[in-house]
Amino acid sequence: MDNWARFRSATAALDTGGAIWHLKGQPDMFKGIELAADLRRQHLTITAPAAGWRGTFAPDVVHLDSLDGRTTEKRHAPRSAYEGHTQMTPWDRLHALYFTGYALWTYLTIPFLYTLPGFQTEELPEWNENGEVWRRLKVTFPDSIASHSREQISYFGEDGLLRRHDYTVDVMGGAQGANYASDYREVRGVMVPMSRRVYAYDEAGRKVDEPLLVSIDFRKIVFAQ
Template sequence: MTDLLDRVYDAHGRLERWHQLTQVRFTGSAGGILPWPRADFLAHTGATLDPRRQRVTIEPFGMPDRRGSYTPDHVEILDSEGHVLAARDEPRRAFDGHPPDQRWDELQAAYFAGYAFWGYLTIPFLLDWDGVRVEEIEPWPENGETWRRLRVEFPGHITTHSSVQTLYFGAGDHLLRRHDYSPDVLGNPLTAHYTTDYRTFDGFAFPTRRYVLRREPDNTTSGGQLITLNIHSVTLT
């Protein structure tokens, strides 16, 4: 096993401290070209995550009095009193054959946002889960730096963008710089997800600015920002 993973855990807040957490809550703003039910659907939102299993509550969700509930096998939309307004089992199947020029319904949005938010906020500590395979691969030069890289294979019981992903870390501070994947539910586009503007919340380092660029077959990037996620606050319990 590479020494990089232990250094990464320590840089982001230490694995043993992460295992003591029962809840992670963030507030933020998501935008970009994803086919949300409307363009500003998650312009003001937040999510409460269970770091020990894939369970997320997104609130507000599209409207001030709505919240979305996500698990890999079931999603719901609820009102402010907890009444279920819509629900779907096996939610990933709703993306099969979905026209790329058609907006998602709210249950599709709850599924995508739920698993994406959960993955973003639990990485790198997610790499310690059973069945995750990690190996260090050749470094990558970018922005005048040389980033160390981990190739990650996720098992089927972890819902994520794609089964194989690549994580890039600063050679000096070991913080996540870039995260490559190809989302299955979007037709597997080559994606480079950048993480910047780190802040420390209760001893854990989180990037507060995230943005996605198109990744070319040679691993370079091109074009402008396609998707953004800005984090305003993180609360850990």
């Protein structure tokens, strides 16, 4: 925690993929992107150099700007734009930006995020998966943090590293996600998963192998003071 507290920002280069982007009508929108995140407040900028745009996320507003400065799209109170959505409802680019912005910011800051004021945690019974025993932590998010859902569950291996992260996605009509973290790399004393794979899960909490809903592959992550 003392080490993490030294950092104020993060930058990264990454690719995202998976079936969800085709379902939502935004295939390849987040391939070859770069991000810059504020670790102290929920704010994140995504740049797609090849596609020529830059998007900015905050809980109360998102906007997309062309890199040549010619066009701008903006949406205030972006979460309200998902009212009535189901898993099959197509998204526009601002829908996709809000979802991706809060998701990536959350993934970059877990588990340190859970120590902030307003978060409530409760340890659940242990879980067996992949021949390991994982400890589970149910986390209730405060209203001030935009995320998939108010209640989420994180699974930790015997080495203390995050293995899996479960949630329902409110902006997709309550779709379920089991987010697996792997390929850990040490970045300035912080163990960071460079790969994430998101699947659905069944009523027993077991992963549904097909389809792969979301893939996230970080090529580089840098923490700065």
